[in-house]
Amino acid sequence: MASKKTAQKTLSLAPVLDLNEATALHEKLLGLKGSDLVIDASAVERVGTLCVQVLMAGAKTWDEDHLSFTFSKVSDAFEKTTQLIGVDIDHLMAKEI
């Protein structure tokens, strides 16, 4: 993933990312546009489809902007949910760290 040398920002996800959180998460992500982003999903206990959608849209946008969008840590629940719904996040895992 081609990333520019810009300031890297970190976003820690809330434990519960249910339907109600999607809008808030969307706004947070929009606010972080333009910088490389590292997402910490280690605290996530529950994540719903809408929030995964927002995250994946973010991944796509960051990719289009040639910025890096990675998950530094993910919780078991987060990983299992993404696997369950067939969303592959392996390529977004921060392997180089």
Added chain:
Amino acid sequence: MDMNEIKEIFFQECEEQLAELESGLLKLNDGDRDPETVNAVFRAVHSIKGGAGAFGLDDLVSFAHVFETTLDCVRSNRLDPGPEVLKVMLKSADVLADLTNAARDGGSVDEARSRQLIKELEALANGEVPQASAAPEPVAKAAPVAVAPVVNDEGFQPVAFSFDDFEADEPALIDMPTYEIVFKPKSDLYAKGNEATLLLRDLSRLGEMSIHCDMDALPALDRLSPESAYFAWKISLKTDKGEDAIRTVFEFAEWDCDLEVTLVAGEAAAPGEELPMQPVPFDLSILDDEPAVSVGVIEEEEQLAAQQEIRDAAVSAAATASNVLQMAQSANRAPAEKSAGAAASAAAQSAAAQQAAASAATPTIRVDLDRVDRLINLVGELVINQAMLSQSVVENDANGTSSINMGLEELQQLTREIQDSVMAIRAQPVKPVFQRMSRIVREIADMTGKSVRLITEGENTEVDKTVIDKLAEPLTHMIRNAVDHGLETPEKRLAAGKSAEGTVRLTAKHRSGRIVIELADDGAGINREKVRQKAIDNDLIAADANLSDEEIDNLIFHAGFSTADKISDISGRGVGMDVVKRSIQALGGRINISSKPGHGSIFTMSLPLTLAVLDGMVVTVANQTLVVPLTAIVETLQPEAAAIHSFGSNQRLISIRNSFCPLVDVGRILNFRASQANPVEGVALLVESEGGGQRALMVDAIQGQRQVVIKSLEANYTHVPGIAAATILGDGRVALILDVDTIVAASRGHSLKPEMSLAAAG
């Protein structure tokens, strides 16, 4: 909110659902094949089942389940909803209503009937879909425990198929059939609190599942509407649980998603060759930690507490990279996605707007009827009080200051407005009564072996709740008569050149401050000769009486008419119609019949919109104060001696604009005085009776026009012929409200025996 309150709400919702169910089925019966109608019907049964399950109403659940299974066959086009099928379904709707009532009020239901219908429904379901036959049993048993109401699917649990079952079956996995499932949620799914992850989790428990998430619709972040649905899934599921089990998983969400389930042949099943499918991990127990909900209401605190618990207990584990499956999405697809994404988000936005509009439509609250009644009573007292106050001000201060008078006028206006608004609270559409009638028609048609179609119009016409409640009984009676006696047998109909199916039309409309309900059938009409003969035989009319057709038709409402047992066999109408007329009159209404031989009969009922107040003209007759309903009065005039013409022994006519109108002396008819008053000294009120035709009612003087609060004479005293009700005037005296139609009818009294004409008041 305690359990009983929730249950009460459930039953109220049941009533709405049952109404929905019935009107949907009737639409289908009329040939409507809109999938939305079928869905609405299915939804209604489904919601009742869901709620009943939450309350452990097993009878209701098991019946609803079988019903639902059959409806599902209709929905999936496996069963054509022909007339025979719908007949069973309409009956089932009736039984479902009975079961609901029994569950609420503790009554009993005709078990033989419901068992019979269950059999019929199952036969229908099985006739076309043999594999569905096994499904009802296990699910029906499990449903009472596990089905959560649609309102909250967060805690949705798979019905009847636990993870344990799955493990027991595991060895046989290799031979299991594979289903390909396409699941495409709509934004509504999320808006209603459903969660695709939970559905997929439950799905994964049915067997071995691999999944592909289609993210093509996902737009870039800045164009994304975070609460819209973009993901869609293609799932391959190996399971022996059958298609029904798969659909059961989606049962609370299926109107909000596109769902396709197809069986792919056993070994050849290599689904999604071109799509990378991701196997779903077996152990999803970590996702199970939401509180299980059996009732649709979770207190917020509970939820928070549960979340806190989860938080404390959760062990955050860093994930390790596993075998890598590349995401299908890559950068080179992006351009195509942009336009698709924009279109999708636009569609999603309009859908969201629609939904917002729908939810903002009419916020309502449920209010105890007693409270409304108390309010109405109080407003009635207020009106009387205000009238008394006005009167005593006038009496005590003949030339009262203008400020007091103005204040009083304003008070009067306000009172009036309050009264109107309060009355509007009680106004309800006649729909529920009309809907009940369709059941009556079905049952009578069944009993008599006739084929009948009930058409209802103007169901949303509003009228006071008391009127609606009291309307059901006479209407039922009339509908029974219309089907039983009005319509001919199919053979006779065919012989008469009509279609075998009879039509009964029930219409409601507003007309000049009253509600008019019409019941028309296309039967044989009234056999006037026989009715007339019967009336003569029964001494109701003189043998040589010259009656108009209308008058003959109206004879069937006469009390003496229905006693004969033969009449129902020969002419049709006549059974208990006097009872009908009395109950309509007790409502301050009038009933009329017009009949065309060979073409059917039309019963017209005209009822007041409210039973609480009335605009009336206050008049004096022989030193008594009477109130004449304003709606009946066409005009008032001061007769001149030249306009009065006498004929016969004591009949008088008044000439109004070159036409003659019978003059009716109210004081004489009510026996207020022995001899006829001199018309020139009084005032004539030109009234129009429901049967058409005008009469001039003679009164001594007009006191004024006033809104009066109706107090029932029947409830407080006893029925007085010619008097509809009573009221309390401003000076505290009781005034009688005239029943114009009876007075007019009595004035025609010559053709009727004395019992029909009015004896003394009281």
